[in-house]
Amino acid sequence: MKVQLVLGKGKAALTSDHLCGGSYTDRDGVHLTMTCMDGDKERTSGHGVMAADGKTLTVQWTDGPTDTFTRTGLPSS
Template identity: 40%
Template sequence: MRKAAQITGAALIAAVLMTGCSSESDGGKEKDKETGATAPASGKPGAGGGSAEPGAGDPAKLNGMWNRQKGNDIVRVTIMDTTAISASAGAVCSGPATTSGATAKLDLKCNASDNTRAKGTATLSADGKKLTVSWDNGPTEDFTKDPIKVDMPKMPKIDVPTAPAG
């Protein structure tokens, strides 16, 4: 059990480091606050033949660290090619991600047996800015690549003496 947790931790750190170098940015634009509501599904991914939608058909657009924050509760889903990780306060899960177009089937193993974020289907929105994960034994959640908003502690003002010139 300890070895599995170490491997999972190492995989999570590697994924964070790899996605931290992403060149994607919203240019400082503020996003709408999360309402908690999910948009209704528009049908099966890939239905209706080809699509000119930016998010459709490109599995590489699924890659990255996707975040969901509600208050102080933060959930992350990281997808890197054929590997995925979900991390929340209760558990860390990792395993294969089988991608097809703008959809990834997640089949993760968790360090907590009662985790609802182990198996599910991740679908990228048409504009590529939102990832919706429909967990098999849990909720349907929306994730964005927005940075996590965590209040940083205030730094105390310190008067540092300066050396006399000379």
């Protein structure tokens, strides 16, 4: 299953088997709070750590899996 995470200007969106949206903060790591349209709870709250190179974000979802995301776009200004 492919999991995709999009972050920008405090908003977050995630696609997997579920479509989820919410917000994030990037103080002391990345904190994500999301709601899935179908009520799924697997990836609704999590904490992420950015790799030193700034290209990989590893998110540990509360009571869920750990996902590693690779940056494919440019950071927004």
